[in-house]
Amino acid sequence: MKATTSLLDEVLRCYKPHCRYLTSMDLSVDGEVLTGVGQFSIPESCYIDDTGHLNxxxxxxxxxxxxxxxxxxxxxxxVGEVFSGWTMAEFRRRQLPDILIASFGSTFRRPIDPRSFHGEFIVDRISQRRLRADAAPLVSLATTFRLWDDLGGACDGTARIAIVDGGNRA
Incomplete structure (x- = not known):
């Protein structure tokens, strides 16, 4: 399933225009396993002189x-037990304050050309638990990812995501 341009634009609205690196994405679903495959382009780093490789x-x-x-x-x-209960308005409300990277690790195999490369993101496992009986569930995502270019550049890693419920915000 290809992500629509308008949906991708909406998702990336929180990034400065020169930091919107994801240019397209396809989503596939197999049970609770969600996989996104995207195309990226970083014409110029947002914070450092050109290193010649993805950092x-x-x-x-x-x-x-x-x-x-x-x-x-x-x-x-x-799609899915957790996300089928959300609305797009709820996603927008929760995107920045409630979706947290709890741990992140990456390994570079070979340098990647940042001007044109691909990425794959997989939600391997979704779990929920309540920290208090009266609280919304804490959602945990176990994820893996990899990035590569057409010249053999490669990077991969894992990350754990915590989705908390900070409640309604004004």
């Missing part, structure tokens, strides 16, 4: 953009 800061930004795009598409399509 860890940009990997984290790309991961975050795929994470948000996969969740938004799952919400939009009503």
């Amino acid at each position: 860890s800061v940009e990997v984290n930004i790309c991961y975050n953009q795929l994470l948000y795009a996969v969740i938004a598409n799952a919400v939009h399509r009503g």
Whole structure:
């Protein structure tokens, strides 16, 4: 399922225009496993002179953009036990304050050309638990990812995501 341009634009609205690296994404669903495959382009780093290769800061930004795009598409399509209960308004409200990277690790295998590369993001496992009986459930996502270019550049990693419920905000 291809993400619509308008939905992707909505997901990336929180990024400065020159930091919107994800240019397209497809979502596939197999039970509770969600997989997003995207195309990226970083014409110029947002914070450092050109290094000639993708670096860890940009990997984290790309991961975050795929994470948000996969969740938004799952919400939009009503996929999964957790995200089918959300509305797009709820996603927008929760995107920045409630979706947290709890742990993140990446390994670079070969340098990646940042001007044109691909990424894959997989939600391997979703779990929920209540920290208090009267609280909304804490949602935990176990994820893996990989990035690569057409010249053999490669990076992969894992991350754990916590989705908290900070309540309604004005």
